[in-house]
Amino acid sequence: MDGSPDRTVTLRTIAAAAGVSVSSVSRVLSGRGDLKRETRERVLEAARALEYDASGPHRGRPTVLDPRLIELVLGSFDDAWxxxxxxxxxxxxxRLGFDLVLTLERDDPADDWPTRVATRRPSGVIIGIIRPTQRQLDQLRGLRIPIVLLEPRSDPQGELASVGTTDWQGGYDAGIHLIESGAAGFVVVTGTPPYRFGRAREEGFRQAIADHRPESPVHHVNGRWTDAVVTEELLKTLVSAPTPTAVFACNDEMAFAVYRAAGRLGRRIPDDIRVVGFNDEPRAATASPPLTSVQQPLREMAARAVELVRDLRHRDADHFERVELPSALVARGSTGFGTGDDVESAPGAPSQ
Known part of the structure; x- marks a missing residue:
């Protein structure tokens, strides 16, 4: 084959290659019905091998049956994010005339969320944080509906539409703010695995230090994105770092682990340790002292993802640019501002 999709490949051809019935092939490629996972995988693998173009000339356009329904797929529904x-x-x-269905990515591999999505045949799918596997994407693409990634863990490389915030700039703003706070040493705490957004935040922070305090090293500490705990690595780093120590945590969860570490060491925030988080969760403003944090426009990001679903239902695209909405640093007591004051910096500008 010459590498281009073969539109002469029929469902019967795929059925013969996969060893299943034609009706089973039709149900897999159209997303209808509940088939065994192994059957779906064999059909999709055969379709890929035969270079079958499941979307045809109407890729990205709505199916005949349009329920005005958008699926929001998330890994959990029990946190501020x-x-x-x-x-x-x-x-x-x-506002745009759609209903919204919340779909959970469950831990059970046999309970595959694309199958549940296919059963409902929505107008589009928004996938938050998680990055679907190739097999899951193949199944969703068979529905010929828009797919939008919301702050994906890995870079979709333009293959899918995606919406996020200015992670690199947020990290840079955090670095500038901590430099201006008069810190003597710098620490960055980032989560494992090293997701795309975590790397971007750390890179932005390091660039700010390199631009304005090139003589100062930045110490790296690994943390956990959720359920962050005080580790020996964090304690040792805070003990050995110059005082006052500036800590940029790549999310608020890890920033609160720094609070707990400071308490165990008898260090005061912000006198001895100055902390900036990322996300600006509601509890950031009520912490003691209130946490300085880089605010993500989460509601606006989700709304933009819905608008993209609406727009993509009526046009084709082979490459997608990432949509980024600006972050903003909100300065509070953890970096020396009065505990009752929130000062929001303009995106990309140093804190005053």
């Missing part, structure tokens, strides 16, 4: 995303998506969906 998902609360804000769900609210933003719901408000935008209702």
């Amino acid at each position: 998902t609360d804000a995303v769900t609210t933003g998506a719901r408000e935008a969906a209702f």
